[in-house]
Structure formats: C-alpha cells, structure tokens
Amino acid sequence: MNKNPLIGLTAALLLSLGAASATAADYLIDTKGAHAFIQFKIAHLGYSWLLGRFNSFSGEFSYDEQNPAAARVRVEIDTASVDSNHAERDKHLRSADFFDVAQYPKASFVSTGFKPLGDGKAELTGDFSLHGITRPISIAVTPIGHGPDPWGGYRRGFEGRTRFALADFGITRNLGPASKEVEIYLSLEGVRQ
Amino acid sequence: MQWRNSEKGWGVMTILLHWLVALTVIGLFGLGLWMTGLDYYHPWRHRGPDLHRAIGILLPFVLLLRLAWRFWSPPPLALPDHRLWEARLARIAHALLYLLPFAMVLSGYLISTADGRGVSILGWFEVPALFTAIDRQEEVMGRVHATLAWGLMGVSGVHALGALKHHFIDRDKTLSRMLRIE
Numbered sequence: 132m133n134k135n136p137l138i139g140l141t142a143a144l145l146l147s148l149g150a151a152s153a154t155a156a157d158y159l160i161d162t163k164g165a166h167a168f169i170q171f172k173i174a175h176l177g178y179s180w181l182l183g184r185f186n187s188f189s190g191e192f193s194y195d196e197q198n199p200a201a202a203r204v205r206v207e208i209d210t211a212s213v214d215s216n217h218a219e220r221d222k223h224l225r226s227a228d229f230f231d232v233a234q235y236p237k238a239s240f241v242s243t244g245f246k247p248l249g250d251g252k253a254e255l256t257g258d259f260s261l262h263g264i265t266r267p268i269s270i271a272v273t274p275i276g277h278g279p280d281p282w283g284g285y286r287r288g289f290e291g292r293t294r295f296a297l298a299d300f301g302i303t304r305n306l307g308p309a310s311k312e313v314e315i316y317l318s319l320e321g322v323r324q
Numbered sequence: 325m326q327w328r329n330s331e332k333g334w335g336v337m338t339i340l341l342h343w344l345v346a347l348t349v350i351g352l353f354g355l356g357l358w359m360t361g362l363d364y365y366h367p368w369r370h371r372g373p374d375l376h377r378a379i380g381i382l383l384p385f386v387l388l389l390r391l392a393w394r395f396w397s398p399p400p401l402a403l404p405d406h407r408l409w410e411a412r413l414a415r416i417a418h419a420l421l422y423l424l425p426f427a428m429v430l431s432g433y434l435i436s437t438a439d440g441r442g443v444s445i446l447g448w449f450e451v452p453a454l455f456t457a458i459d460r461q462e463e464v465m466g467r468v469h470a471t472l473a474w475g476l477m478g479v480s481g482v483h484a485l486g487a488l489k490h491h492f493i494d495r496d497k498t499l500s501r502m503l504r505i506e
Contacts, residue, residue, distance in 0.1 A: 222463055
C-alpha cells in the first residue's frame with residue numbers, strides 16, 4: 132500500500148500517536164456516566180416479555196472509519212449486577228439455577244471479526260463467555276452517531292442485537308417452551324481516549 | 325385447668341402458645357425449604373412463598389404475646405432432679421428459641437422488601453418496605469435467613485432431645501407437663 136515512503140512514514144507516525152489519531156481510535160465505554168446499556172429480553176410464558184439489564188460492566192472498543200473491518204470490541208459484565216426490577220427474582224437469577232454468579236462472576240465478549248454490510252450496518256462476531264462456557268456469537272450492529280461532546284471529548288455510539296439459547300451456555304433451568312432463547316440489546320457509547 | 329403458669333406446671337395459655345409457635349416454625353422451615361426448590365411451572369410456585377410470607381409476618385405478633393405472657397406469668401420452677409448443666413443448657417436454648425424466630429422474621433422481611441416493594445399478606449393488607457439500604461440486600465439477607473433457619477432447627481433439635489431425655493431416661497415430668505393440660 133505504501134508506494135510512497137513519506138506516506139508510510141506519516142502512517143507510522145499517526146499510528147504511533149495512537150489516541151491522538153483522528154481515524155483509528157480507542158474508545159472507553161462510558162459506563163461511568165451510564166451512557167451504555169446491556170439489556171436482555173426473554174418471553175414470560177410466551178405471553179409477554181420480561182426485560183432486565185446488567186448494571187455493572189466495562190469495556191472498550193476500537194474503531195477506524197477508514198478501516199471498519201479492523202474494529203475490535205471487548206466487554207466484561209459482572210453477572211451479579213443482573214437487575215430485572217424484582218429483588219427475589221434477581222436473587223434467583225444469580226443462583227446456581229441460572230448465572231451461578233458465585234462460580235462465574237464474569238461474562239465477557241471479545242470480538243473476533245467485524246463485517247460491514249454496506250448499508251451502514253455491520254455484523255460483529257466474537258467469543259461470548261457466560262456461565263463458564265465460551266461460544267462464538269454474532270451481533271447485528273448499527274452505528275448511531277459520533278462527534279465531539281460539549282465537554283471537550285469525542286464520543287461514538289453503536290447499538291447491537293443478538294439472541295441465543297440459554298441452554299447453549301449450560302443454563303438449563305426450565306422456563307417453558309417459549310423461553311428458551313434470550314435476546315440481548317446493547318447500546319454502547321464510547322469516549323475516545 | 326388454669327390459664328396461668330403455676331410453680332409446678334404450665335398453664336393452658338403457655339402450652340397452646342408453645343405448640344402453636346413450634347408447629348408454625350417447623351412448618352415455615354419445611355415450606356421454605358420445599359418452595360425454594362420448586363419448578364417454574366409448579367402450581368405452588370407463587371402460593372408457597374405467599375403463604376410463607378403471610379405466616380411469617382403474622383408470627384411476631386404471637387411471639388410478642390408469648391414473650392409478654394412469660395413476664396406476666398413466669399415459668400414454673402425447674403424440676404429438682406435437673407442437673408446444673410442441664411438447666412444452663414436449657415436456659416441458653418430457651419433464650420435462642422425466643423430470639424431466633426424474631427431474627428428469622430426480620431431477615432425474611434428484609435428479603436421480600438429488598439427492592440422497595442411491600443409484602444402483601446394474602447391480599448388482606450400490605451406491610452411496607454422500610455429498609456432497603458444494604459447492597460444486594462435480598463442476597464445478604466437470604467444467606468442470613470437460611471443460616472438462622474438451620475441454626476434454629478439445630479437449637480430446636482437440642483431442645484427436643486432434652487425433652488425426650490427427661491421423659492424416657494430420667495422419667496421426669498418435663499415433657500408431660502408441657503403436653504398435659506391439668
């Protein structure tokens with residue numbers, strides 16, 4: 132690619148500047164300011180949806196508009212922070228019947244690929260670890276927006292959706308035939324570092 | 325038949341309260357153990373905990389009545405054949421048997437109200453949530469509740485073994501005076 136040595140040098144310099152680069156950039160997911168959400172949705176008896184979220188997680192991503200395929204994401208979730216707005220249900224979700232948070236306090240996602248689909252959307256693939264089991268999953272990603280924030284920073288946000296069977300991660304508690312799969316919705320805002 | 329305790333034996337009131345609390349506490353323990361393992365589709369999945377909470381919230385009123393009655397109508401004297409270590413162990417067990425059920429009720433209440441919602445007592449009335457300040461309160465109190473429950477069953481076991489020892493080995497009236505209304 133580098134036909135001109137000057138361009139190569141400039142590119143190397145830009146890369147070495149890392150965070151200062153306007154294109155390839157690392158973003159810290161803004162969990163401190165709670166501009167990031169990890170929610171789940173599962174059928175209740177097949178008659179309605181039960182919604183919940185994880186209140187405590189952290190992560191970062193790297194995104195380069197010139198080279199979106201190089202995007203990387205890493206998220207770590209404290210499984211004990213599950214919150215379905217009902218203390219006794221959350222207690223049950225944290226127990227060995229579901230997340231078994233004493234044994235598996237963390238769930239994590241580490242991306243392995245990012246495939247732009249042309250229409251602005253993308254498919255993010257990665258290894259998802261939950262309940263001690265790691266499996267590849269695919270997340271449908273839509274960029275929301277990016278730009279300077281009013282306080283001197285630079286932010287970029289995405290949303291993502293995925294779904295998987297709880298049994299794939301060894302969570303086999305019977306919730307009924309309509310409730311075998313859970314949907315995950317992510318809305319993540321990163322602050323450029 | 326007399327309501328108050330005498331120097332020689334228990335009155336009707338104490339005997340009734342004793343067995344009411346004993347059955348309630350053991351029943352709540354069994355129900356609690358059973359209901360927490362129920363499958364999602366079990367018909368008692370909601371009924372069990374609802375009943376457990378309702379009885380649990382009503383229990384302290386009986387406990388208070390019982391405690392008040394103990395002061396109003398003091399227990400009979402210990403039987404003369406009881407040895408010092410027996411009397412001491414009995415006193416510790418009795419103190420715990422009065423104290424632990426209150427702690428059970430309190431910890432149970434703090435589980436059920438951990439998210440700020442009150443406890444509905446079978447639709448009759450609702451006990452409001454007054455304290456939600458502990459981080460992951462339902463978790464912490466759940467552990468306290470379970471540990472105290474087993475502790476209470478242990479103390480009850482010692483208490484029952486003592487009664488049986490007096491009855492079958494010492495052949496004294498310790499157990500029969502708590503069973504027979506004279």
